[in-house]
Amino acid sequence: MRAMLRASAPILVIALAACGTDPAPEPTEQIVVREPGAAAVPAVETEDSLIAIGKAAFNTCIACHGIEKGGANKVGPNLYGIIGQAAGAAQGFGYSEALTSSGITWTKEELDRYIANPAAKVPGTTMMAGAITDAGRREAIIAYIDEVSAN
């Protein structure tokens, strides 16, 4: 038993050294834009148009979907140019079989029905979010997608 203890001690010392101090380097560059509480950079004035409302509402979508031309797919496919396309058309995105075989063409009306409740419109879809209950918000989001794609 004593031999065991002696044998153990150096092992523990090594282990102790292994969890030793990491250096805590200071930032190599520190850009202080402002102090907390100081006036913020003025926000861009919001417009009251449908597209501006849609752009703001699209923030709910942006965690999973990009909308810039040629942008990457994220958790969801890129939505640039989706209106008028067949379902499952974004290059390189792994759609559910339910969606690719749905036969849907994304007219504004179809898109509206889908984002109102994706799982009801296409049972088996992997789109977990969505279900935007407010018809006005859906209209604005679709108008925004259309506008971005048109430009």
Added chain:
Amino acid sequence: MAEAKKKKSWTRRAFIGAGVAAGGALVVGIAVRPGNPTDRLSPLVAKGEGEKLINAWVKIDADNIVTAIVPHVEMGQGIFTSLAQMLADELDADWSKVRILEAPADAKYSSSHIGREFLAPNLEVPEILEPTVSGSFLSLATAMTLQITGGSYSIRGTGQRAMRTAGAAAREMLVAAAASEWNVPVGELRTENSMILHDKSSKSATFASFAAAAAEQSLPAKPKLKSPKDYKLMGKAIARTDIPEKSNGSAIFGIDADLPGMKYAAVKAAPVVGATVEAIDAAAAKTMPGVLQILNMGDFVAVVADGYWQAEQALATIQATYSKTEGDGLDQDALFTRYATMLDEAGDTDGDVETEEGDVGEAFASAATKVEAEYKVPFLAHATMEPMNCTAWVRDGKCDVWSGTQSPLMARKTAAETTGIDIDNVAYHNAYLGGGFGRRSEMDVIIMSTRIAMATKYPVKMIWSREEDTMQDHYRPSATSRFQGGLDKDGKAVSWSNIHTHLFDPQEAPTVPYYNIANHKIRKIDVPTHLRFGPWRSVDHSQHGYFIESFVDEMAHAAGKDGYAFRRELLAGSPRHLKVLDTAAKMSGWDKPLPEGHGRGIAFVPSFGTIVAEVAEVDMTGKKPKVTTVYVAADPGFAVNPDGFAAQMESSVAYGLTAALYGEISVKDGAVQQSNFHDYPILRINEMPDVVVEIINGDHKRLGGAGEPGLPPLAPAVTNAIFAATGNRVRELPLSKVNFA
């Protein structure tokens, strides 16, 4: 079978992986020394009006509420409840009046039994020497700042050795105080439902009424523990105490830290681990709403803003250039090629021998049937539900840190070392962990957030994006393992030879001492990569369970035997092991035919002190495997909370099946390719099989763990079932890479 020869090279990670638990022997240690540390500990844990600390782990307040002080963290495994059950049972406490408090991050709550359990688990010490031994381990363990939850050790280490002893000691102290006051022999008193009763005189009193007098009693040297027939709480499926708050949303996790004036940080580290951030272009980020500071920390970039979303958005616009490293240019295929080359070079003799018995060369050469196979597994990320996060405030020579970690004391020490502030002026505040799985035993977030807070001087909550979490994890290593097995003319296993890449922890993970194979030799080679390794639920058992149980199945097939019958032969003479195997087979109706295209597979892995056999049923009639049912038979010695134990088996099936079906982290140009749940998917609810669990209480004196042992048999049970259904032997995970069409 002779004891396996093992090479041991302990590292801090090995230590964590081996799963030392905290809290063990402090009470025992105290119990054999004069004095009681309650004076020192009371300011930490018993500040309330009328509260009395009886010993380090128990306090009783004026309303007769008993509080169990548990030195472990709650990460969904239900440990608070089970440990409190153990203490309360020995104390004869009224469960409805038991509360639970997580021990503070203080060295006094670290433990020697961690060291005992880890370094010398089978060391039998004469009672008279116990204090010396425990004392030695206590000082070592304290020095190592161990207050760790991991390695499936909390119940079998801390619970069995400390919480029960603490409860029994407190009970004896209360009884002694009452006996003295009432002037009756101790033997005439009994305890029940937080009351002390003297039947002869019909006197009774609450624990609370004797709490103060009990704390003055000397600690009993060897408190008497109950035998199983007297258990009132242990062995009962008591509802977890954290269910209500986790159901109604009031539970506080690390990410819920909220302080006046707190700001948020988003971070992005160099994609190739080891690279430094050479330069950043933050022109756009500087003009964005809410942005307060932009920091190039050398190894990562941070943006601090009024809100987290603002910080994330600004961070996304920053262009960074990184230094070149040796890891650049490495791809996953090249890494597997590197493994193969080094395994080839090791040949039949080189590499580190982990265990050897008999002569495998001779036995294999003369075997009637020879079986050879190679298996591969990928890197795996932890993907905890709660993203990695930490909140820190460094000011005026003080530091406060809020997070959820598996190692609170090490977090406190790390914050002290990072800031250079004396540890007495560093406070660490732990909260619930939204999943741990080993990931939260790493200190990276603690270091990063304290460094950010040092730069800002105001409190900052750093939250990793899911992308950072996936790309900057400490991964379960990718690995390759090769086997040669020999069978005699009767199909009996006579040789077992294995060489594999990596050995991390536990050291016994690649070995099969429970199988009767006369000649065996197991070797490993180290293949360095730049990615960081970390303990991942069941650690090395996660890959070796799959390797070993796949190869056993291949040997069974080569011997013309059923996988269950073949394992029965290998376990002959080990009744406890056989009982577990037999139970799983019986539960599954092993001999009953299944429909066409369906298959059944069995696997057996003892790990972390618990023996587990699983039978998986798969339906292979679709495009990809559908696991329909998993039968789990497990012997943890004694299940303290059977419901909690079964839940751990079920969650091990979910976590293990996620890995078996989908889990793959791969490297391209030195960086991790996966980034979020679209390319690192988690099992969906419709993919969850039915899980049937049967618990065998095989030895109440020697308990096993719960958090991890359910996982290792899962993948091989599934792949063996796929073989049974299709004849397709899966030698590389995940299953999503295999075309079953």
